[in-house]
Amino acid sequence: MHAVPDLPAPHDAPALFESGHLWLSEWLPGPLLRARLDASGQIRVDGARGRIDDRDPPVDLRWPIRALRTDLDRAALREATADPSAVTLVLVAPRNEGLDYDWTALPPIVGVAIHDAARDRWLAPDAAERAFEGIGLATLPTIARERRARDFDPESIAIPDSSVRDGPAAGVLIRNKRGDHALVTDVGSGESDPLPDDPDVAAEHLVTDARLDRAIELASDRSAVADRLFELLVREEWAAIDAVVDPSDLRGALGGRVATALADRGE
Known part of the structure; x- marks a missing residue:
């Protein structure tokens, strides 16, 4: 599988702004994943530490990986290329890393880029967007298409308001058709309210009727239900949970709470 593209700051990617046109997309915070369809039809997924075990994925990646396996149209991918195993899908699993989003509107897995090893190149941003759509996966929200590169100052690229949250975007991904990338982020934006470090108290704080x-x-x-609720919480409150609570302890605290809530509802 091909590596994730380098994502330097704009001032470290001067070639990106010398000629041609640029595509700007809203960046979504979360871990980057790589996926490939192998010859047997199985989807291999790699994270920052290498291959992810299908039987025991990290708790923060269970929902995104399940969504990828469910939503990816394997037949469409096979039809789109002579050798699907030569194609690397780069994806992001959006989660709260200090910024809250409209989580009901944001898919658990989002396409970022596609590398074709048969031609040893990254697909152009517009081609990658169409390809992701064709295989059933969402893509990063578009900010602008085919803007003249020379119209941009790499030192002063503004971060616009987000299309999927109230407030500014987490960042802007900038790309051209040659496969160059740059990423501008507001590293100081957003922070989560602290959670109690007791898993039972944290569960009481996090579980709402709407989430249930x-x-x-x-x-x-x-x-x-308890597993789906846990995955919701990990996605929507990751920064707070990761700071003070062992996720496995939080999952243990949810079981009884969910059972009681379902019984009270007569379910």
């Missing part, structure tokens, strides 16, 4: 309703909608049956 959404977990019930996502669950295939009653026994899966």
Whole structure:
């Protein structure tokens, strides 16, 4: 699988601004993943530390990886290229790393870029967007398309308001058709309210009726509600949870709370 593209700051990518046109996309905070469809039809997923075990993915990646396996149209990918195993999909799993989003509007896995090893190049941003759409995956929100590179000053690229949260975007991904990338972020933006370090108290703080309703909608049956609720919390409150609570302890604290809530509802 091809490596994730380098994402230097604009002032460290002068070639990007010398000629041609640029595509600007809203950056979403979260871990970057790489995925490939192998010859057997299985989806291999790699994270920052290498291959992710299908049987035991990290807690913060369970929902994104499940969504990728569910949503990726394998047949469409096979039809789109002679050798699907030569294609690397680069994706982001959006989560709260200090910025809150409209999580109901933001997919758990989002396409960022596509590398084709058969031609040893990154697909142009517009081609990658169409390709992701064709295989059933969402892409980063578009800010601008085909803007003249020379119209930009790498030292003063403004971060616009977000299309998926109230407030400024987390950053802007800048790309051209030659496969050059740059990323400008506001590293000081956003912070999460602190959580109690006791898992039971943290669970009481985090579990709301609205979140429980959404977990019930996502669950295939009653026994899966606690798992879906845990995945919701990990995604929507990652910065706060990761700072003070062991995620496995939080998951343990949810079981009884969910069982009681479902019983009270007569479910």
